Amino acid sequence: MSKQANNRKTSPLYHLWKLVSFKPGIFIPFFLLEMLFFAVFPQAIGLLMREFFNVLSGEAQFAMDHWGIVAVIIGVSVATNIGNLADFLVYSVVHTNFTGLMRRNMLYRLLHHPGAQPYPESTGETISRLRGDTDEVARFANELVSPIGQAVFAITALVIMVQISPRITLIAMLPTLFILFISRFATQKFIRLRKARRSASGRLSGMIGEIFSAVESMKVSGAEKSVIGKFNELTEDLRNKAIKDTVFHEFIHFSYSSIVNLGTGFILLTMGDLIGTQNFTVGDFSLFVYYLGYLSEFMGMFGDIMARYQQITVSMDRIADVLAPDSIKTLTEHNRLYLTGSLPAVPYVAKTREHWLSEVRVEGLSFQFGPTGHGIQNVSFTLPRNTFTVITGRIGSGKTTVLRTLLGLLPRESGNIYWNDQLVEDPAHFFQPPRCAYTPQIPQLFSESMKENVLMGMPEDAVDLDFALYTAVMEDDLKVIEGGLQATLGARGVRLSGGQRQRSAAARMFVRDPELLVLDDISSALDVETEKKLWERVFALQNHTILAVSHRHAVLENADQIILMQGGQVTAIGTLDELLETQEEMRQLWFGNGDTQPEPGSSDS
């Protein structure tokens, strides 16, 4: 909850300003164009029309006949419409820059602190925030401009109106005071309705994402109907929330324009005796009605803005929820988007003496997370150069959490990590190639080519791709996969078998030639022969300081040391023989004693 409080400190206005000032080269022309359309042109047309009527009724101030005025109006119209297209074009550029900046920064944040805040929900839910909430904020920032133009217009209009007749102006504007009153009353409701709508929409996206990620499971379970039932529930929920949100919004909007119409009515009521006199010409009248029409639009828009400002605070909060604590400020940080020009080369760090590993030491590492409560407490161990260390333990004993915390994928609560006796301050950015690379338990591949998946940005000529694929025992697969390295792997790499996915991910690790290799249960989808080959090749690597999670016999037998975990704590470290001799838990894991109970969960105290 403290995260919320911290994140809330940044006002939406700060972000709006950051957005607006992001690309002044595009935004200023956009601003000027909008000013032209919303302040200058309408004003010109109104005044020209008054002049037109004054010419006809013989009260003209300029020596120009009515056709002259018509010609000027046509000129303004042509300029308006051609300019409008330019305006739309610039708008689309400004908009993509705004959304692009926020989406890029969010992705950046998420990538740099992947586990800092395990997403509040699923990836689909996060997508809904990346998609919908950033869009809301960007639109608002963009659409703030035209009301500024309209405000300028409104002020000049008021000045002109007061000059013509202060009394009628006052009467016409009086009802607009109600608008302030209404907007005060409506604010809280706006926020509530919008919150409900956005979260319903997030739940729906999340569900769709999950349904399509779990499609095979669902099909073989015949669960399509009940899942669609759930989907129905969510669409219906969104429908109700969205209708409430929209109708309330429009209700307020309409009440604003009604108020302005009242103003027109009041003018009619009071000026019957004035019209046609020297003080108040038909031209003046046309100008007043013209102004009121615009003022009505402006007031409606003004009301909208107040409402939408409340609504984007909801979106800002939702964005803050998926980012790491205190990082909402970075949402609109100015960063290059590379939308034009040539893309820069991916930064590549070649291995030097400074990356050399002699020993990694972990002291008292702790982390606790999630409602299911798995965590680790006070984990310490040492990884000497070119040794093979295996973490083992049963389900929920915290094996994977140790790896993640070490690598900075989860934020440690306490403990120190040393690389060659040097304290590692920020493991998330320290444990990177060429120092370290990682294969997670369930590796994810992307819908691009095998080559792109393995290289993932490494320059092809700087690395030994073939050797990495060989080490990962991919050579036979590649020979026969149609298209070989260029073959696309399908969404999330589904075209590969489980084993191939795991080995491709391993190749991704090997191609980085890291000093420290971290593998989470790599062998779980491999057959014994392939796995044997894989380990043989790994041990033959020049650098083979390895930290792995596994419970396979073949792996444990080869370990220089085994770290035995129980309930989130290290219970023993030693060779297989030592542990089998001294640790009942190790014997149970090794022999698979049927009487064993699983970890009674590490959540409860």
Add this chain to the structure above:
Amino acid sequence: MQYSYEVPEGHSEKIPLKVYVSIFGRYLGSRWKMVGLIAVSVLLDIGLRLVSPQIISRFIDEAMAGAEQSELLRLSILFLVFSILQQGFLIFSSYIIQSVTWGATNELRNDVMEHTLGLDLSFHNNHSPGEMIERIVGDIQQLGNFFSRMTITLVANLLIIGSIVVLLWRENWVLGAILAGFISVILVILYLTRNLAVRSFRDVRKAYGDLFGFMEERLAGMEDIAGNGGREYTLLRMSQQYRRVRKSEMAQSIMGNLFYLTGFLPFMVGITIVVGVSGDLFLKGAISLGIVYLTYHYTTMMRQPLQAIGFQLRNFQNATAGIWRIHELMNIQPTVAEPDEPLALVSNGGNEPLGVQYDHVSFRYDDMPSSELLALAKREHQEQGQDALILDDVSFTLAPGNILGLLGRTGSGKTTLIRLLCRLYDPVSGAIRIGYPQQNMVDLRDLSFADLRRDVGVITQQVQLFYASIRDNLTFFDHNITDEKILEVIHQLGVEDWFKSMPDGLDTRIESGAIGLSAGESQLLAFTRIFLRDPGLIILDEASSRIDPATEAMLEKAMDRLIQNRTAIIIAHRLETVQRADEIMILSNGVIQEYGKRAALQADEKSIFSQLLNTGMEEVLK
């Protein structure tokens, strides 16, 4: 499929009128009352809008002529009442419009969802979840306006324009005629250019679909990226995606707004000329100043309807782009379909094992050219000069209650053999039959999906979880399964202690993306999932791959009890599992290499199976 229409040919941007009509019929048919109400309120709104300037015009003329104060007051109040009424109608119709919009789009969403879920796995292999979110949420959102008010607004605004022309004609035919001329030219231009921007809208939709597909994959693979130094690269890849978004948005901003050149510009010029002419007429004494004002006011009033038409035209093209993309989806037909008249499986009710028979089954993945399975098989078969078959003439019969241990290396066809049995694909030739002892075996293709899913239970390679409670993950959101039933199964499985460690019991929410639950725990859930359904045939596909030995030992025990009275096919990779099997089958490159009673194979020293056992590997080939 309720939703159907003919496929428009080629790459034309146009969709035949009857397609629009059939979509309208399907999604608005049941809402005709609401649609009628929208039409009425829109017409009333128009009527009131037309009357207001008449009042003001009267007011000017009367005031200039020095009319009674009371008459002026009457006109003022009339104006007020009308404008308030007009706003009232707007709010009212706004509510109905929203109802229709959401009702129709949600119905379409459900149809699309149902349809896509019914599609073959190969479809889902090519479309990422992020893209599907954009298609189901984003694309269909574009149709909301199309359903609720596009037609009505178009018609109504044409009516307004028509009536204004008529009203003006009544005042002075010259003015009316000039205006009518301009307007008809503009409308013809608008009609001719109505499909110009569809492609640009489609490009935008596609760019966003790709973008969010990209993002979703990256979010799912954040640890892979972060742990392997791929952050900068990923951000640059996003920039690449965004370039396409930007380009398509820019093209669309011009194409989608061409209306300003083709419609609005000639209109502005036209009405200004009409006003100029009215000035001439006044100076000649043909009309009053009030009429000049009326001309001006009316022509200005036409701005709004014309703008609305332009806006709807833009929307229409956007919706057409949306329909196109939905259309694309809806026209993909599943190759695995339910029979029209399914046969039933006849059981004695309750726990009873199912028999399985593979009768000369062959299979190849036609649409997965880069699949490893195909490729591996292809290599083998090309050497033998044969087609690339994943399964080649596989025949065997598994008697009810027997347990088959399935062995073979990666790519040997094990997973495919199982997928065929779940009817994720159909065999290219041959047949697979299942049946209870008291009936003839039934071809899978003659069974309803419901029967098949009820009686054949599968645990797939990767356990897929929802961000939802443990209960929903076990039942797949089926509310008919009671907690008692779930707890009973948990009890039978002997995993109560583990479930008790969940802080909120069955209500504990599982965080997806493997955060929160370890892979092993996910498999415990999958076990419970399957046993809940009590099928006659259980298939375990590498089910124990990620469970540590201690936990597996516990599950073994429960499995013994639950497999009782069931037929089982287990893709095995450890000795304990193999020992449980009555029969052993070893697959290699899509053909049965060895098949027989486990005991017999074990006794036969020459068998591959006994050789495998003798090599001392406790983890058998799979």
